[in-house]
Structure formats: C-alpha cells, structure tokens
Amino acid sequence: METRKVFRPYVIAIGCWVLSFILALKLGSVSDVDFSVVTALRLPRAILATAVGMALAIAGASLQALFSNPLCEPYTLGISSGSALGAVIGFSLGLQWMVSGLALTAFIGAIIFMGILYFFSRRTDTGSGNLSLLLIGVMLGFLGSSMVALCLAVTDSQGLQGIMSWLLGDLSRARLAGSSLSLVSVLLLSFAVWNHRKDLDALLMGEETAVTLGVNVNHARRRIIFLSAMLIAVSVSAAGMIGFVGLVVPHFVRKMVGSLHQKMIPLCAIWGATVLVLADMAARVVARPFELPVGAVTAVIGAPFCLWVIARRRTVE
Amino acid sequence: MRFAAPNLIVPSLWGALFFLAISGPVSAREIIDATGTHVQVVDHPNRIVTLVPSLGELASDFLGLDLQRIVGVSESTDYPPALKKVESVGQYQRLSLEKILSLKPDLVLATEDGNFKDQINHLRELGVPVVVLSTQTFSEIEDSMKKVALALGESDESKKLIARFEQGIADLRARGAKRQAKKKILLELDDDPLVVVGGKSFLNEAIALVGAENVYGDSSSGYPRPSHEDVMKKNPDMVLVATFGESANEPLYLQRAQSWARYPDLKAVQTRQVKVIYGNPLLRPSMRLLEGLALLEKAIYGNS
Numbered sequence: 189m190e191t192r193k194v195f196r197p198y199v200i201a202i203g204c205w206v207l208s209f210i211l212a213l214k215l216g217s218v219s220d221v222d223f224s225v226v227t228a229l230r231l232p233r234a235i236l237a238t239a240v241g242m243a244l245a246i247a248g249a250s251l252q253a254l255f256s257n258p259l260c261e262p263y264t265l266g267i268s269s270g271s272a273l274g275a276v277i278g279f280s281l282g283l284q285w286m287v288s289g290l291a292l293t294a295f296i297g298a299i300i301f302m303g304i305l306y307f308f309s310r311r312t313d314t315g316s317g318n319l320s321l322l323l324i325g326v327m328l329g330f331l332g333s334s335m336v337a338l339c340l341a342v343t344d345s346q347g348l349q350g351i352m353s354w355l356l357g358d359l360s361r362a363r364l365a366g367s368s369l370s371l372v373s374v375l376l377l378s379f380a381v382w383n384h385r386k387d388l389d390a391l392l393m394g395e396e397t398a399v400t401l402g403v404n405v406n407h408a409r410r411r412i413i414f415l416s417a418m419l420i421a422v423s424v425s426a427a428g429m430i431g432f433v434g435l436v437v438p439h440f441v442r443k444m445v446g447s448l449h450q451k452m453i454p455l456c457a458i459w460g461a462t463v464l465v466l467a468d469m470a471a472r473v474v475a476r477p478f479e480l481p482v483g484a485v486t487a488v489i490g491a492p493f494c495l496w497v498i499a500r501r502r503t504v505e
Numbered sequence: 506m507r508f509a510a511p512n513l514i515v516p517s518l519w520g521a522l523f524f525l526a527i528s529g530p531v532s533a534r535e536i537i538d539a540t541g542t543h544v545q546v547v548d549h550p551n552r553i554v555t556l557v558p559s560l561g562e563l564a565s566d567f568l569g570l571d572l573q574r575i576v577g578v579s580e581s582t583d584y585p586p587a588l589k590k591v592e593s594v595g596q597y598q599r600l601s602l603e604k605i606l607s608l609k610p611d612l613v614l615a616t617e618d619g620n621f622k623d624q625i626n627h628l629r630e631l632g633v634p635v636v637v638l639s640t641q642t643f644s645e646i647e648d649s650m651k652k653v654a655l656a657l658g659e660s661d662e663s664k665k666l667i668a669r670f671e672q673g674i675a676d677l678r679a680r681g682a683k684r685q686a687k688k689k690i691l692l693e694l695d696d697d698p699l700v701v702v703g704g705k706s707f708l709n710e711a712i713a714l715v716g717a718e719n720v721y722g723d724s725s726s727g728y729p730r731p732s733h734e735d736v737m738k739k740n741p742d743m744v745l746v747a748t749f750g751e752s753a754n755e756p757l758y759l760q761r762a763q764s765w766a767r768y769p770d771l772k773a774v775q776t777r778q779v780k781v782i783y784g785n786p787l788l789r790p791s792m793r794l795l796e797g798l799a800l801l802e803k804a805i806y807g808n809s
Binding site for chain 2: 216217218222224225228229230353360361363472477478479
C-alpha cells in the first residue's frame with residue numbers, strides 16, 4: 189500500500205508523457221498519417237522535445253533553488269539568450285561541424301551570463317521572489333539578443349540562414365541521431381543534478397540555513413551553476429530559446445509533491461518532457477499546414493503565468 | 506570445412522539477387538545541380554514539388570498542359586493561375602517538411618538563394634531527390650532553365666523555349682548596349698524598411714542589360730537596406746517601385762511611390778520619375794522574365 193502511494197506521482201507522470209508522445213506522433217501539419225512521415229520527422233522531433241523539455245524544467249528547478257527565488261528559469265534570467273549568443277558566435281566561426289561544436293560555445297555563453305547574473309545577485313537582495321533578480325535577467329536578455337542582432341548584421345547572412353526561427357525556439361531541425369544524443373546527455377546531466385538533491389534542498393532554504401546544515405555552499409553552487417549551464421547549452425544549441433517551461437513545470441511539481449528535490453527533479457524531468465512534447469504538437473497543428481516556432485507557443489502560455497505568480501506574491505506580502 | 510563453401514555461396518547468391526533487384530532496370534538519370542550535388546531523378550517525374558514561386562512558374566513553362574504533374578508548390582505561387590489550386594507546402598523559408606514528405610515527391614525543385622540549406626539537407630537525408638538551382642546571375646538563370654528542363658525529362662519543346670529566351674536576352678542586351686546616356690536607377694522592393702536591389706542579384710544585371718545603371722550596383726549584398734540619407738547622396742534619376750501582387754495598380758504601391766515626395770531634393774522626385782513597375786514577371790526568373798525585362802526597359806526609356 190505504502191509503495192503504491194510513493195510511486196503514484198511517477199506512474200501518472202510517465203503515463204501522461206507516453207500519451208503526449210503518442211499524440212505527437214499521431215498529429216501534425218498533415219492529417220493523413222504516413223508511416224515515413226512519422227518515423228522520419230515526428231519521432232526525432234518528439235525525442236528532441238522530450239530531451240529539451242526535461243533539460244529546461246530541471247535547469248529551472250536548479251536555478252530556483254540556487255537563487256532561492258521561484259521566478260527563476262533559463263529564459264527569464266537571460267541565460268538562454270547568452271547561450272544563444274554563444275551558439276551564434278560558434279555558428280559564424282564555422283563550428284557547426286558537429287552538434288557538440290555549437291553546444292560548446294553555447295555552454296560558454298551560458299556560463300558567462302550566469303556568472304554576470306550571479307555577480308549582480310550578490311550585490312542586491314534577490315531572494316524569495318524579489319523582482320530585482322528578474323530585472324537583471326531581463327537586462328541580460330536584452331544584452332544577449334542585441335548582440336545576436338549585431339553578430340547577424342556583421343557576418344555573412346547566407347551562413348546564418350534560418351537563424352531567426354531557431355532563435356524563437358524551433359524543433360523542426362531534429363534528426364534521429366542528434367535527438368537521441370541530446371536525450372542521452374540530458375539524462376546523464378539530470379542524474380548528476382539529482383545527485384546534488386541535498387545541496388539543492390539546503391540552498392532553497394537560503395545560504396545561512398545551508399551553512400548550518402553543513403553544506404559547502406560555494407562548492408555546491410559552482411557544481412549547480414555548471415550543470416544548469418550544461419543543460420541550457422544542450423537545449424539551446426539543439427532547439428533555440430524556449431521560454432517558461434522551466435518556470436511553469438517546477439511550480440506545479442512543487443505544488444504536487446512539495447519542494448524536496450529527491451522527488452522534484454525526476455518529476456520535473458518527466459513533466460517538462462510532457463509539456464514540451466505537447467507544446468510542439470500544438471505548434472505543428474494550430475496553423476496547419478504551417479508550423480509555428482514552439483517558443484511562441486510556450487511563451488503564450490508561460491508569460492501570463494509568470495505575471496500571475498508575481499501578482500500572487502504581491503498580495504501575499 | 507566441407508560446409509564452409511555452401512555457407513558462403515548461399516548468402517552471396519541472395520546478395521547478388523538483391524543487388525539485381527535494386528539495380529535492375531534503372532530508369533533514373535543523374536543531374537548535377539547548382540550545389541554540385543549528384544541527384545538521381547526518375548525519367549519522367551510525376552510528383553513534382555516546387556519550393557519557390559519562380560520554380561513553379563518555370564516548371565509550368567516546360568510542362569505546358571501537363572500541369573497535374575506538379576503536386577505541391579510553395580505559398581504565394583500564383584502563376585500560371587492553375588497552380589493556385591495545387592497544395593501548398595508552406596512559405597519558401599518555412600516549409601512544412603511533413604507536408605512535402607507526405608506528397609511523396611519524385612522530384613523537388615529548390616533554390617540556393619531562396620530556401621534554407623538546412624531544410625534542403627534534411628529532405629535529402631530523408632531520401633527525397635532535391636535539385637537545387639541558383640539564379641543570382643543571368644548565366645545561372647539560363648543554366649537553371651536547362652537543369653529544370655533536364656530534370657523534368659522534357660527535351661525538344663523546352664530546348665526551343667530556352668533558345669527563344671536566350672535570343673530575347675541577346676536582343677535586349679544589344680539594344681541596351683546602344684544607349685548613350687545611362688539612367689541611374691533605384692529599384693525598390695520594400696519600403697519599411699527600405700529594401701533595394703543590390704549588386705549580387707540578377708536584377709542588378711537586368712538593369713544593366715536594358716542599358717541603365719543601378720545606384721546600388723556596387724553593394725556587396727543582393728538586397729541591401731540603405732538609409733534614406735544614403736539614397737539622397739546617390740540621387741538616382743529614377744525610382745522604380747516593384748509590386749508583389751496581381752497588377753501595378755494596387756493602391757499600396759501607388760502610395761509607396763507617392764511617399765517619395767517627402768524628399769523633394771531628389772532628382773527623381775523633381776523630374777517626376779518615381780514609377781510603379783509590375784514586379785511579378787520581373788522578380789521571378791522564369792520564361793516570363795523576358796516580359797518583365799521588356800516592362801523594365803519601357804519603364805526606364807519609354808517606347809523609344
């Protein structure tokens with residue numbers, strides 16, 4: 189009886205993911221399903237959506253613990269934007285020889301932006317829902333996207349074809365091999381984050397509590413920054429900037445199972461995957477036969493949600 | 506050891522049979538496209554998909570009455586009018602690969618300068634025969650016509666059409682070369698932001714061909730976005746506003762032409778040389794380009 193209760197949230201989450209995956213294979217921009225379309229295009233896309241959704245939700249949950257602020261996630265903090273800048277620079281330097289070339293520069297961009305964010309967060313009171321962290325993030329986002337625009341203006345535009353749709357978050361480039369590689373790396377990184385679950389729990393309660401709990405705060409922080417930057421780099425280099433998955437998913441998972449990362453991390457992974465698989469399906473179906481960038485779909489749902497969270501915090505205070 | 510020989514023979518026999526089955530009566534030809542890729546195309550493609558409007562037009566030129574062989578076109582392919590009813594595979598820079606694949610094409614025609622390289626590569630990885638064409642210069646346009654004709658498996662009739670096109674170009678070129686005073690032209694494609702024809706476009710060559718000069722001919726880009734200040738400095742003799750619609754009389758384009766009156770110091774404005782030109786036959790490199798060039802010549806130099 190006890191074990192059944194423990195496993196119930198996982199079973200429900202995995203069930204939903206399986207359903208969304210099947211739905212994503214069934215529905216798309218053409219209605220008469222052809223087997224070759226399913227295996228060649230929809231399957232790699234659904235796998236990539238799974239990987240990227242997982243990565244974003246876990247990165248969001250880790251950032252929220254790191255800054256002990258529930259409004260954190262890669263997109264709103266501008267880290268996705270830094271990562272995209274890294275990828276664009278990598279692209280214009282001709283590093284697209286492999287998925288990993290772009291992922292490397294995307295990682296460098298993400299870690300630099302995260303460093304800047306961290307530096308400023310130490311100088312201002314940014315904990316527990318404080319909005320100044322979000323403001324720093326918005327500024328970093330502007331900085332990143334304007335530098336991307338600058339890069340696009342000075343480099344040969346032929347080589348950067350299609351980059352605008354990629355910047356808006358786009359899974360249409362998914363290939364089976366690349367998607368599977370992304371999924372494997374995200375699973376490994378997620379496991380690494382899960383290994384730091386105790387540190388995350390302690391950090392969420394604030395730095396002083398973490399120290400009294402015997403956590404080496406600086407060490408734990410560095411590891412978590414590194415791992416989240418890796419997760420963001422994998423997702424941005426594969427699918428561009430997709431916002432708000434990392435905000436919405438951890439929020440609801442926390443509502444369901446509480447804020448212990450033992451359960452949070454795996455559930456965020458599965459729900460993040462489910463949400464992005466469904467969002468990408470919507471992106472393909474809504475404007476048939478045209479496809480929307482999936483980032484537009486997640487932003488339409490996520491941005492009002494973010495506002496709602498802010499408004500609620502204000503009334504509580 | 507006695508069994509070793511048959512063990513090898515049986516699989517190799519099957520292998521040979523399989524090889525015969527797949528290589529059997531090969532009814533495909535190899536076409537080397539503008540990207541240098543060797544593309545295997547069936548002799549008589551019956552399920553053709555075109556990924557830019559100009560290639561829809563060009564394929565139709567060669568197919569004549571056989572238009573039902575085109576099963577998919579890019580959005581805003583509107584000429585010949587019969588192509589409006591053909592299924593759309595999306596905008597040329599945002600194609601739906603699902604749609605293309607579900608049409609099971611045996612020939613896809615794309616352009617190097619219009620479509621995205623990644624989407625072309627993606628289609629090729631999925632086994633779709635994509636012939637990519639380049640149309641940045643007139644020699645590339647003539648070459649792309651030959652390649653499209655070859656890919657469609659049309660020979661005699663298309664050879665005549667191409668010969669007629671080449672002759673038409675040669676005639677225009679001869680007339681253009683005789684022009685003494687070359688007018689300086691600005692060819693506007695969009696006004697917000699201002700997009701004009703630059704050096705790396707066949708339209709730059711088109712302006713030169715009819716005996717005029719493109720004020721942005723030295724631009725290293727195909728379609729630069731100059732500031733109005735820079736346009737004042739270049740001070741063209743004539744501004745041509747190209748339309749992207751059914752006719753040259755749409756109010757949108759007339760308004761665009763009128764809005765140049767904001768710059769009364771421009772020579773083109775002072776001499777009332779801001780005109781609207783019907784863009785469709787000019788901007789899309791197909792057989793209709795001859796008609797478009799005639800319109801361009803007429804707009805610049807009148808009927809003389």
